[in-house]
Amino acid sequence: MVATGRSRVRAFGLGAVAAGALAFLTGCDAQDVGKAFGGFGWPGNVPTAQSSQMYEMWIWSVVAALLVGIFVWGLIFWCIIAYRKRASDTELPTQTRFNVPIETLYTVLPFLVIAVLFYYTAVIQTNVNKLSANPDVTVEVVAFKWNWQFNYRTGPDTNTSASTVATTTGASDYIPVLVVPTGKTIRIEETSKDVIHSFWVPEMLFKRDVFPGSVRNVFQVTIEEPGSYVGRCAELCGTYHSMMNFEVRAVSPEDYEKFLAAKKAGKTTPEALGVIGFDAEHQYATTTVPFQVKQDAQLVPPNLGN
Secondary structure (H helix, E strand, C coil), rough: HHHHHHHHHHHHHHHHHHHHHHHHHCCCCCCCHHHHHHHHCCCCCCEEEHHHHHHHHHHHHHHHHHHHHHHHHHHHHHHHHHCCCCCCCCCCCCCCCHHHHHHHHHHHHHCCCCHHHHHHHHHHHHHCCCCCCCCCCCEEEEEEEEEEEEEEEECCCCCCHEEEEEECCCEECCCCEEECCCCCCCEEEEEEECCCCEEHHHHHCCEECCCCCCCCCEEECCCCCEEEEEEEEECCCCCCCHHHHEEEEEECCHHHHHHHHHHHHCHHHHHHHHHHHCCCCHCCCCCCCCCCCCCCHHHHHCCCCC
16 A cells, blocks of 8 residues: 555656646747757757748757656656665565566657657758749859859849849958848759858758759748848868858848849949948958958959959
């Protein structure tokens, strides 16, 4: 009777802990939990609709893993304490060959956990890779050793150079700024002039390799809030790989149209940013700075201007 009472108390205690954890999590969203625990290693500022989905999955996956871990650790320490050998014990405890309910539990439960994770992974991956037939903005990203060129394209056929209406190109003393509108569907088409690079904006929680030749990586993002986001090359591509940075500058749709009009009129990217209200300091990249390096003139492709 005493043993049965203790078992009930322990079961009630575990149930109370689980119920308390669920009650706590029910009142929070992923952003609240992420801020409380530093994003569990991920950036807290997630500017795109796609990164928000990935961020939520990351946070709740870690929370679920922690709850499972706490439950398992609790059982381990409970067994250590409850079934430790006492001085009065003269015989070994009863030996059993199998326990069908327990074996069924630890077979079915992991399968259910994996199935749930697989389902949400497939759904979010599909959403992240989804492409619109008619994006609002199309930008061709051209990578070269060791910088970036951004070609703004319009028209029914955005896969040809004839549809390019404006261009921004980086140099050893200039960090290229990719200006995009908020709340719009932005299609990114990537290509490389030489070796494999990788287009990576850490806050977007997403990156895609950039291949030379006819192979193009294409993806789509929608940036929800104005801001400046550092971009980097995430693929070791040679001597100045670590210096191959860029910046994504998200502005309002109205300012984007003014910026693009200024670029079409022949203004440089800093001058066009000045047209939409950025002062001299913010007409250039604010999230990273150029590295002063001595590069051979042949390292920069010809006919690429700001």
